[in-house]
Amino acid sequence: MSAIIASMALSFEEFRSSLLHADSRQELGIQLSDAEAQQVHADPQASRTWYDYWVTISQQATPGAAATAATAAGVTAETVAFGGHDFAQTGTFVGASPAYGGMPTASASGATDGDGKKSRVGLWVALSIVGALLLIAIIVVVFAFSTARHWTKVDVPEKPETFHSEEYETGLYLVADDGVSPCYVDQDWTDCIAAMEAQYAAGCADVELVPAAVTLCAQHRTEIDRMIAADSEGSVVASLGDFGHLTRTPEMATREVSNEDYEPAVTHEAVCYLGFLGECE
Structure with a gap:
């Protein structure tokens, strides 16, 4: 029966339908469990892979049970006369069955998954390091601003004011008596009084x-x-007394007067961070 089916040209759709029946799979030489066959049937790409595989082994098969068994085993043997000895040459069947579902083998899939996991682990490690560095930077910046010291820096020193001395009138007056009487002997007494009044005024x-x-x-x-x-x-005036002519002069004093040359210091507000960043003393 297997030989009959193999000799018949099954279409791809007929092959897919045959996968759902255990007897049909056995006659076709397809070694799949029911669950695997259903999954292959549900996957067009996997079904195509198995169909191509089946077509290949069908074309390579020879009539007879022995040829079919040899083809299924994937081994051919021929005896070659060589130096009086029999030489057996074996070769792997070129149409080896595809992995289940036409998908990568477990080892290849495992390697791919392993590489993916390593890649994800490396990414998380890198992100963790970057996050830690950012957190440290934020903490340092906050600490620097909270502990910053503000102080006044002198750019140009103050120029002190200078002074000079000068004399000035205090507003008071000095009065001096020269001791020479404004009157004279035999002068009318009233006239002498008038002369004295004039000196006083x-x-x-x-x-x-x-x-x-x-x-x-x-x-x-x-x-x-x-x-x-x-x-x-x-x-009349008989004799002259000690009262003489009066002279009035303003009282003078000395004082310090500014030269108007004071210049204030040129400063600005400086900030020192962490004791060594910015403007520190």
Whole structure:
């Protein structure tokens, strides 16, 4: 029966339908379990692979059970006369059955999965390292800003103000008595009083005096008042006293005056991070 089916030209769709029946698979020489056959049938690509495989072994098969068995075993043998000995030559059947479902073998699949897992592990390790470095960088930046020291840096030092001395009037006046009486002997007493009043007015009146001048002017005022009290008709000056001419001068003092040359320091606010970054002292 197997030889009959093998000699018949099955279409691809007929081959796929035969996969669902154990008897048909056995007659076709397809070694698959029911579950595997159903999965191959459901996968067009796997079905095509098995169909091509079946066509190949069908074309290579020879009539007779022995040839069929030899083909299924994938071994051919021929005896060659060579130097009086029999030489057996074996060769692997070129139409070896495909892996289940026409898919990669378990070892190849395992290798691929292993490479994928290694790749994913390497990626996670790299991402973990990058994440750790970023976290450390963020912590360092936050710490640097929270502990930053702000201070005032002097770019150009301050230029101190300089001074010079000058004299000025204090607003007070000095009064000096030269000791030479403004009167003369035999002068009318009233005229002498007038001369004394004139000296007092010129030296002591209407100004603010230094303490010594206040005392001197008070003495002159007392003398004038005494002379007025002693005045009488026909009286003349018999002798000259100690009160003389009064001279008034402004009091002078010395003070320090700025040269208006002060220049403030040129500064700016500096920041020092971690004790060595930025502008540190």
